[in-house]
Amino acid sequence: MFVYVSNRPSLDLLGTLKWRRDRPEEQLHSPADVESWTRGSSLGLTVQADPAALERVRQVRECLYRVMTAVRGADRPLPEADVALLNELAAAPGPRLELAADGRVTRTGTIEQSLAALVRDALDLMAGPDLDRVKDCANDRCTRLYLDVSRAGSRRWCGMSECGNAAKVNAFRARHRT
């Protein structure tokens, strides 16, 4: 159900509100969605979510989106409340990793610990050279961000299934209409 195409868990989280410009489509409808998204994300974390956790995740997601957008643009200063919320989470403990004798590693955590990890991931991205490789999907309507890890930096779409293939089909139709 969820797609993880952004190469960073924090960017994948931002993508759970799709088509932000003209027809916002929420992907996190219930606490179960939050649990499922978190388990499927690169955090690979099993968490328990309740309605308050759902609200909290959406709140932090939107805060991250505002700040990421401002940091990539020239919007300064950043909103004070957003800066405070992100710093609070960045300083909070993250998920717990535990190594077993059989070599397996399990990751456990709460929603707050998951959010702490996601915020650190985002700040880490903002702090480093990879920020220049964070791109907008070439589909005008799509508002998903992704980290372009291709060697040539030539990736254009968030993913082929939703945007890349649609663009190719449209181009094909346009060619054959004339």
Ligand SMILES: [Zn+2]
């Ligand atoms: Zn896209």
